[in-house]
Amino acid sequence: DTAVSQTPKYLVTQMGNDKSIKCEQNLGHDTMYWYKQDSKKFLKIMFSYNNKELIINETVPNRFSPKSPDKAHLNLHINSLELGDSAVYFCASSQVSGTGNSNQPQHFGDGTRLSIL
């Protein structure tokens, strides 16, 4: 009964290819996120969706395109992969609305390690 699950766990591919990462959460949360973590463990927010609406879109190349078919899913498609895209990508979810002043933490998946050859 994994709370936030991402697939695949590992992705090894060549420069120029297009790939997708899928994320699903079964916590009933209304908000989902994509983060990129570099080799020094620095965590950078990329996108966030609340009830399927895009609400955070940080400075990310437009080769990266998120898609949220429903509240429980947030996928990430990457076109024309580059060497600099090598990183670990984390999906996360949280409940934002209806929690009053009780700020709820984010729940993370185990990450997708993307390696570009």
Added chain:
Amino acid sequence: GDSVTQMEGPVTLSEEAFLTINCTYTATGYPSLFWYVQYPGEGLQLLLKATKADDKGSNKGFEATYRKETTSFHLEKGSVQVSDSAVYFCALLYTGGFKTIFGAGTRLFVKA
């Protein structure tokens, strides 16, 4: 803008040593503060949180107190174990906000 600053790692300790990882923040309002832990090969998970000034969060022997006067949320543990080896992230979040601001992370190594 809002930010979180953590002490640089890595921090290397012997088992049963006392741990402090410093965290200070800059915020225009009154956010909630969190510590997350990331074990090797896993995602971040919540370790503890505090929602207002003078609150103390605690979990698994770790503690942190929300100090508004010093804008700090330092993580402490009285006696670390090898299994505490991980990366620790300090973070802040505003009520109703969508964006959690994370620190850069501090790697902890505990030797037997």
